[in-house]
Amino acid sequence: MKKPWAGRFTEKTSKIVEQYTESVSFDKRLWKYDIEGSIAHAKMLSKQSIISKKDADKIIKGLKEIYREIEEGKFRFRQEFEDIHMNIEAALMEKIGEIGGRLHTARSRNDQVALDLRLYLREEVREIIDLLKNIEKTLVDMAEKNLNVIMPGYTHLQRAQPVLLAHHLMAYAHMFDRDRMRVEDCLKRINILPLGSCALAGTTLPINRRYVAELLKFDAVSENSMDSVSDRDFALEFLSCSAIFMVHISRVAEELILWSSEEFSFIELPDAFTTGSSIMPQKKNPDVAELMRGKTGRVYGNLMSLLIIMKGLPLAYNRDMQEDKEPVFDTVDTVKLTLNALIQMLPKVKFNIKRLKDTADAAFSTATDIAEYLVRKGVPFRTAHEITGKIVRHCIENKKRLSDLAISEYKSFSALFGQDIYNFIGITESVNAKKSYGSTSPEMVKEQIKSLKKRLR
Numbered sequence: 206m207k208k209p210w211a212g213r214f215t216e217k218t219s220k221i222v223e224q225y226t227e228s229v230s231f232d233k234r235l236w237k238y239d240i241e242g243s244i245a246h247a248k249m250l251s252k253q254s255i256i257s258k259k260d261a262d263k264i265i266k267g268l269k270e271i272y273r274e275i276e277e278g279k280f281r282f283r284q285e286f287e288d289i290h291m292n293i294e295a296a297l298m299e300k301i302g303e304i305g306g307r308l309h310t311a312r313s314r315n316d317q318v319a320l321d322l323r324l325y326l327r328e329e330v331r332e333i334i335d336l337l338k339n340i341e342k343t344l345v346d347m348a349e350k351n352l353n354v355i356m357p358g359y360t361h362l363q364r365a366q367p368v369l370l371a372h373h374l375m376a377y378a379h380m381f382d383r384d385r386m387r388v389e390d391c392l393k394r395i396n397i398l399p400l401g402s403c404a405l406a407g408t409t410l411p412i413n414r415r416y417v418a419e420l421l422k423f424d425a426v427s428e429n430s431m432d433s434v435s436d437r438d439f440a441l442e443f444l445s446c447s448a449i450f451m452v453h454i455s456r457v458a459e460e461l462i463l464w465s466s467e468e469f470s471f472i473e474l475p476d477a478f479t480t481g482s483s484i485m486p487q488k489k490n491p492d493v494a495e496l497m498r499g500k501t502g503r504v505y506g507n508l509m510s511l512l513i514i515m516k517g518l519p520l521a522y523n524r525d526m527q528e529d530k531e532p533v534f535d536t537v538d539t540v541k542l543t544l545n546a547l548i549q550m551l552p553k554v555k556f557n558i559k560r561l562k563d564t565a566d567a568a569f570s571t572a573t574d575i576a577e578y579l580v581r582k583g584v585p586f587r588t589a590h591e592i593t594g595k596i597v598r599h600c601i602e603n604k605k606r607l608s609d610l611a612i613s614e615y616k617s618f619s620a621l622f623g624q625d626i627y628n629f630i631g632i633t634e635s636v637n638a639k640k641s642y643g644s645t646s647p648e649m650v651k652e653q654i655k656s657l658k659k660r661l662r
């Protein structure tokens with residue numbers, strides 16, 4: 206069969222060119238959206254009397270048959286027809302003859318492929334938003350279950366101050382909350398109809414783009430036909446949103462890996478989410494978390510690919526843009542799998558509450574509370590810091606903990622110390638005494654849980 210564009214050509218396309226230019230091997234994934242878009246287009250053409258109602262009905266019936274054939278796996282995708290658009294059009298012509306050739310009126314593959322990609326991403330992105338919500342809920346749920354568990358908070362991976370495990374978990378919930386909002390925002394710019402831009406300049410035919418937008422449930426119609434066929438910002442935004450939430454996933458993954466090590470022993474990962482070693486029988490490896498960290502790399506790579514493909518392209522459509530699909534598809538597949546795995550793994554993580562608490566209790570983690578005690582008694586913070594530093598050194602030299610020091614020892618560092626100092630050096634007291642908005646006290650953590658839950662409703 207002849208190619209739809211073969212009119213001006215005298216020579217046959219060479220085999221290598223067919224191999225080199227084809228995209229159907231991967232863009233066949235867009236078949237559903239391609240047919241959906243074509244049906245809406247045919248309806249519009251008939252409503253505007255550009256084609257007859259009779260022809261439109263035949264076209265739509267043919268398209269629906271093709272839909273079923275593809276769904277049932279009976280459709281043969283052919284490389285010689287390049288891409289999904291021409292594969293479906295060729296099949297339609299085979300079914301209903303020349304009338305099928307009326308479908309491509311006032312349309313080009315340039316606006317058609319932009320439409321398909323937007324329809325595809327719109328559906329996938331909605332699913333991804335739900336998955337992100339699900340992770341947020343999972344983390345909130347874990348925080349609520351661990352409201353009284355104290356753990357060491359770190360800076361520079363050195364124990365810093367005691368915090369609530371719930372506070373730590375909620376830090377991740379907030380990251381994913383921003384991620385969700387970012388993706389929701391990106392959806393606004395995906396959900397704009399490019400069809401009707403035609404090759405680049407629009408058409409002389411009396412089309413009705415608003416009607417197509419209504420049929421396909423788009424929020425708006427694109428305003429510049431040249432921009433519409435050469436714009437992939439919506440895909441770039443999706444890829445960058447994905448790259449950003451993979452940052453967060455890789456950080457969660459890293460902590461799961463670290464915390465499940467013998468050295469930390471903060472958590473136990475569920476058996477179902479770890480694997481053994483083929484040589485060392487005692488091993489239980491955090492492979493799933495490691496792959497989450499690893500797969501983050503390919504998601505960044507996909508963003509880089511599309512940024513580089515689009516860089517410096519002259520207006521309007523260029524064939525380079527066919528290379529947009531694989532990075533987008535790969536990112537969709539990777540992030541959906543990763544999000545699903547994380548949603549299932551997180552609630553099964555077992556926290557070693559005693560170990561968390563004991564670790565928080567060591568290493569003078571409440572030294573800052575002592576300095577703040579002195580500040581409340583009127584000492585400038587820098588001086589208070591200095592005095593407390595000396596107390597810590599004294600403890601190290603004498604192998605004592607802050608709570609082991611007698612009041613006379615405290616007083617030898619500053620006369621301002623009173624008996625009440627002992628109310629401030631325990632880790633529970635330290636956490637409870639935090640007052641600032643957004644801090645780690647149970648009161649404040651409950652508040653952030655409440656406000657995040659409200660956003661999730």
Ligand code: ARG
Pocket residue numbers: 228232288314315318522524526527528
């Ligand atoms: N397969 C092409 C793509 O994915 C469709 C658009 C082709 N347009 C063209 N003028 N050759 O970008």
